Amino acid sequence: MRYNALYRITIIVAMAIKFFWQIFWFQRFHRIWDERTRNKWQELLVKQAKEYRKKALMLEGLLIKFGQFLSTRADLLPPVFLKELEGLVDRVEPVPFEKSKAILEREWGGDVSKHLQEIGDEPVASASIGEVYKGKLHNGQDVAVKIQRYRVEKIFHTDFKALRIVFWLLGRLTSIGKKADLGALYRELVYVMGKELDFTEELKHSLYFKKRFSGFKGVYVPDYHEDLSTRRVLVMEWIEGVKITDESFIQENNLKREDLAKRVFDLFVEQLVSDGMFHADPHSGNLMVRSDGTIVMIDFGMVGEISKEDASYIRMIIQGFIMDDYDKVIGALEDMDFLLPYANRQKVKRLLKETADMYLQGDFEKFDQEALNQIMKDLQEFVKEQPIQMPADYAFLGRAASIVIGVLTTVYPDIDLMKWGKPVIKQWVSGGESDASLYKEVIKDTAKPLLSLPKSLNEYLTDAPRQRAFEERKQQRQMFHHYYFFYAFLSFFLFIGGGGFALYSLENLASLYMYIGFITGATGLAAFILVASVHFRTIKITTKDRRNKGE
Template sequence: MIVLLRLLTILRVFLRYRLDQILPTEQLSLRIRLLLLPCKLFPTPSLNRGERLRRAFEDLGPIFIKFGQLLSTRPDLISDDIVRELNHLQDNVKPFDANQFRALVELALGAKVEDVFLEYEQEPLASASVAQVHGAVLKNGQRVVIKIIRPGIERIIAQDVQLLLHLAQLVEKHSRDGKRLRPVEVVEDYRITIFDELDLQREAANASQLRRNFANSPLLYVPEIYWDYTCNNILVMERIHGIPVTDLAALNAQHTNMKKLAERGVEIFFTQVFEHNFFHADMHPGNIFVAEEHPELPQYIAVDMAIVGSLTREDQYYLARNLLAMFRRDYRQVAELHVQSGWVPAHTRVEELEAAVRTVCEPIFEKPLKDISFGHVLISLFRTARRFDMEVQPQLVLLQKTLLNIEGLGRQLYPDLDLWTTAHPFLERWLKKRFHPTTLWSELKRYAPEWMEKFPQVPHLVFNSLEQLQNLGEVAPQLQDIRAQLERNDRKRIHRRRGAVIALLAFGGAIAIAWPDIGDAVVRSVDEVTQTDIPVGSYILAAIGVAALWFRR
């Protein structure tokens, strides 16, 4: 009953915002188009399609809001105008009862709030779609925040995800473009992401790793996690005080060096991706603050590390070289790197891919570098490669979304930000460092114990491989003999079958010659068409029989 009511709610919102007009109708099956016909009875809202979709998600509640946020990370699948609108989705969710929050805290900690905290704030600091945050003070005087997962949210998420999955299956089945867009895969990604966000210990571990990576760094500060009070459904971390990164008035009031602030954001991104290979993948403005100290050398503060990303060493290398080759306009190398990395199939014609990349990039690079969007160049590049059967690379999509956030934020802080001026020397240094003797020596030391452990087995493995090759060489002639025998048997079987058919035809022809009336009865229609008294059917069967006997010889 609950599921049915939820379906009716979704249908009502669908009709209210006429979401049928967003669907690519020409690509849908006839059955789905007929089902959508009654939608035309409802008025069309004056909003554009991106606003309609955003408001529909907001009306459907926190789970659909989160799904909309995930869709905004897929510019490879969703149109730009819809992505821009979905980026505005915020978690302005009504907080749940403060007494219930307190009870959940005490249940998670196994103790009364007064026994753990010196002070505890009844009013929430923030209320999001899956969690709520209150302020507190530990017994040692440390100011902290307490984050608790909303009660019953797991059941609601499971129901909504199941409904989304059914809708995705319908789209994939009844849309010509459904398989390319892979809606089922998108929903599965969402399911994994949203359930990962429900594990606060996982988020705490991500925050702890990020904090360690930037320990004593002037670029980024990450709050400390208090593990004695943290588990899968409660997180207690240091309370930070900073200026929201979008509060330009407050930043200007303290004379923040906006150019430096924007450049440091870019530097943080590339440091996370290439130096640490562990990046905060949800760096929207609500999760980023600026420390009030040292406005001339501003420092970022990051919170909410539920979503993080990393790349393989190969992806790191090919991505860095791709970016350098792109901005040098070496499109041949861009095409070659796509093939070498396995992002496009090995059979791809490099010349065709090179021409396609040139067609996309040349108009972009005719602009001044400060006017070029690094993130949009990557999106254009991936979309072009998709024509050559490039599969969606989830780790790269997450990366490009993070880059778009960082770049957009940087341009908001300092409109003349030239991202390439900051990124280019960083990538050059990283590639040189990657092949520096000290780096190679570090890699050798890292993997040496594993190699030494396996080294005694090498002679045995080599001997076994050679023995298998020798056995294969001995077996090969026997396999060839068996194959030849099978082919001979197949030929004999076909020959016998053909002989039986020919004998049957010959027998039929003989009967037709002996008893012409039988042949006429079998193919009386032929006689009727010719309208003659000659027994045509008899002669046709007789001719077939004679021809069969002739070719049988």
């Protein structure tokens, strides 16, 4: 039945209508939103998310990928729903080998033995789009053969039709349709998911990452056999290794956790702050480790991209914050397609300015939990009223960052992200070496005042006492604040990219959620708060020193 188009469309659309109906009646009978009502609402959302996950695993196909796609979209769904979707793992029952073998022979235009000495009849991995088998070439080399799942294209196209109906209902039965461009979101979904069906796209991505990280010490990207790879078949060298989070393997091979974590950190900082492609699904299953500590990056089906144009927009945003030009910030957000045409730009501008002013003024004695909660409530009201929509690449960026942080903290629980991030900022301040570096572009074109600072600003990165002396002069203190602001803004932008800035809730329900942005594991927000606390502590120490000197 799962292959029957009418059956699939009926199940998917019926589930959506059921969810809409439940929400409608809940709103109708719960006019007063007290703590008890909020708890009931949370329970309803969790129940719906669990039902979706159950149906996705039953039907397979697009619903699994769509659930993973939604788990990145904090601009569309509430946190409790997304939390349940995070547990939607793309693992399904394997199809009979004969069906996969038939696809392989059709793609290769002949018997499998023409290219393979042998191939296992049980997949080593089975997912919604493809299954991976271990094989051996005639030259004796072991390879991993990824074969597109039986009838998956037909299933996806059927599910796309069902989701088109769901999106139509969503636009007419909920408030989301009034704020989001659901047509654009649907087209984006079809484009992103459709590319994953074409293994030649994954091949292109793998070759790109192979070239990009060829000189990256301790990191390896497998070789791919282009002559054996097609739209439905992908052949790569077989990798002996385990998940990077495998504690017993790490202990048995005497691998240093800190070294592994630092290598992963450097690997993904390079991807997330430079223009170009980044791995959008860097979970522990796609980051393997060998006995010698080499990290192997695999599975490039889901990638995002930061274009040079995107980097330019980010540069404009930072310039706007530094120069107190919030019209420039708004313009960049518009160009990045964060703001829809009918958004209230003045309200956006005011909110951004108030947040930045509070931070830049250094009034951190008032930056307590209550103040943070108020900021979160203001953001909730803002995204409730304003038409904001997050492009997929930015959602993927936040998802990737969140996943990497999770991997890092698992591998090395004592990780100090601020300490490891400091050299990145140091390179940024000095201009860097690569024209592709976002940091170099920012410092070269928009942060020229920082370049004119005395050498002691650079020395601050390695010598805190000198920075305290340097800070005693008014102008240098101001630039010191700007340095911290740069760091905080980058953290805050990550928070936005993860979905925190653009949370949508269903009609009249935005006040339920205390923290927007924690969907990404509080990655950006935690870094923002940490920078603020460090800045505050430094200000207090400096102020005390100045008082002792009688200033």
